[in-house]
Amino acid sequence: MTMVGWGLANVCLEARTAEGVNAFHPGKAWLDTDGKPISAFGGGVLHHRGVYYWFGEIMDGKTIKHDVALRGISCYSSRDLYQWKYEGNVLPAVKNDPSSDLAPGKVAERPKVVYNRRTRQFVMWLHVDRRDYKSARAGVAVSDRPTGPYRYMGSCRPNGAQSRDLTLFQDRDGKAYLIFASEENRTMHIAQLDADYLKPDGVVTRVFVDQFREAPAAFEYQGRYFLITSKCAGWAPSAALYAVATSMLGPWKTMGNPTVGPGSDKTFNSQSTYVLPVAGRPGAFIFMADRWNPNNLPDSRYVWLPISVHRDIVQIAWRDQWNLSVFK
Numbered sequence: 001m002t003m004v005g006w007g008l009a010n011v012c013l014e015a016r017t018a019e020g021v022n023a024f025h026p027g028k029a030w031l032d033t034d035g036k037p038i039s040a041f042g043g044g045v046l047h048h049r050g051v052y053y054w055f056g057e058i059m060d061g062k063t064i065k066h067d068v069a070l071r072g073i074s075c076y077s078s079r080d081l082y083q084w085k086y087e088g089n090v091l092p093a094v095k096n097d098p099s100s101d102l103a104p105g106k107v108a109e110r111p112k113v114v115y116n117r118r119t120r121q122f123v124m125w126l127h128v129d130r131r132d133y134k135s136a137r138a139g140v141a142v143s144d145r146p147t148g149p150y151r152y153m154g155s156c157r158p159n160g161a162q163s164r165d166l167t168l169f170q171d172r173d174g175k176a177y178l179i180f181a182s183e184e185n186r187t188m189h190i191a192q193l194d195a196d197y198l199k200p201d202g203v204v205t206r207v208f209v210d211q212f213r214e215a216p217a218a219f220e221y222q223g224r225y226f227l228i229t230s231k232c233a234g235w236a237p238s239a240a241l242y243a244v245a246t247s248m249l250g251p252w253k254t255m256g257n258p259t260v261g262p263g264s265d266k267t268f269n270s271q272s273t274y275v276l277p278v279a280g281r282p283g284a285f286i287f288m289a290d291r292w293n294p295n296n297l298p299d300s301r302y303v304w305l306p307i308s309v310h311r312d313i314v315q316i317a318w319r320d321q322w323n324l325s326v327f328k
Contacts, residue, residue: 090148
C-alpha cells in the first residue's frame with residue numbers, strides 16, 4: 001500500500017524517547033529506549049522469565065523494487081510492552097557466502113521464537129527464500145539465550161511442501177506447530193514439530209483450503225484455537241479472515257473478518273503478524289500487525305490492538321491510543 005508521506009515535522013512530533021511511555025499508539029512512530037525507530041517487522045514475541053522479547057526483520061537503507069537487502073533478525077526486550085530495549089542483530093546476514101539462505105540478496109522474514117523446556121534451547125523459525133520467492137522454504141536457528149546469537153541450522157520444505165509466510169504456536173502441552181502458507185499460497189498447512197522443535201514430525205493438517213491466505217497469527221483461549229490471516233495481496237492491505245477449532249490439528253471452521261468498524265475492510269491498513277498473550281492476564285491478547293510502506297519499507301509502522309474473545313467470536317476494533325488497562 002502507499003501511505004501518506006511523513007514530513008520531517010510530523011516525525012519530530014511523533015518521535016519521542018521511550019522513557020515514560022505508557023500507551024500504544026497504533027500506526028505512529030515507535031522508538032526504542034535509545035530513541036531510535038524499532039525495526040522488527042513481520043515479528044513475534046516470546047515471554048520468558050518475566051521479560052518479553054520481540055523478534056523481527058531488520059529493514060534499513062534504501063527501498064529498491066519494494067524490497068531492501070537482508071540485514072538480519074533483530075531482538076528487543078521489555079518488561080512492560082511499552083518500552084523496548086534493542087538487544088542487537090541476533091541472526092545477521094551472511095555476507096561472504098552467496099549460496100547461504102541468509103545472504104544479503106536473499107529473503108529472511110517473519111521470525112518467531114519459542115523456548116523448548118526439554119532441550120533448554122530457544123528455537124527460531126522463519127521464512128527464507130530467493131527474491132523471486134521460488135525457494136519457499138522454512139529456516140530454523142537455535143540459541144542458549146533469548147537474546148542470541150542464534151545459530152542457523154538450515155532450511156527445509158516442511159513435509160516436502162512449499163513454505164512462505166509462517167508463524168509458530170506452542171501449546172500448553174509443550175507441543176509446537178509450524179503454520180505456513182503452502183501450495184502456491186492457496187492453502188495453509190499446520191505441521192506438528194518433533195520434540196526438539198527442529199523439524200516436522202510428519203503430522204500435518206490443511207486449513208483455508210484454496211482461499212489464498214497468508215500472514216498467519218495463532219492463539220488459544222479456553223480450549224479454542226484461533227488462526228487469523230490476511231489475503232495474499234503483496235504489500236497492499238486486505239480484509240482479515242479467521243478460523244476456529246478445538247484442536248490445533250482441526251477440524252477448522254472459517255468464521256469471518258475479526259476486525260470491526262471503519263477500516264476493517266483493509267485491517268486498518270495493516271497485515272497480521274502475531275497474536276501476543278499478555279502474561280498474567282488470562283484472556284488478554286494483543287493483535288500485532290505491520291502497516292507496510294512499500295515505497296519506503298524502513299518507514300513502515302506497527303499496529304497493535306487489543307483483541308476481544310467470547311467463545312468462537314473474535315473482534316478487533318481500532319483505537320487511536322490505548323494501554324493494558326483495557327483488559328480489566
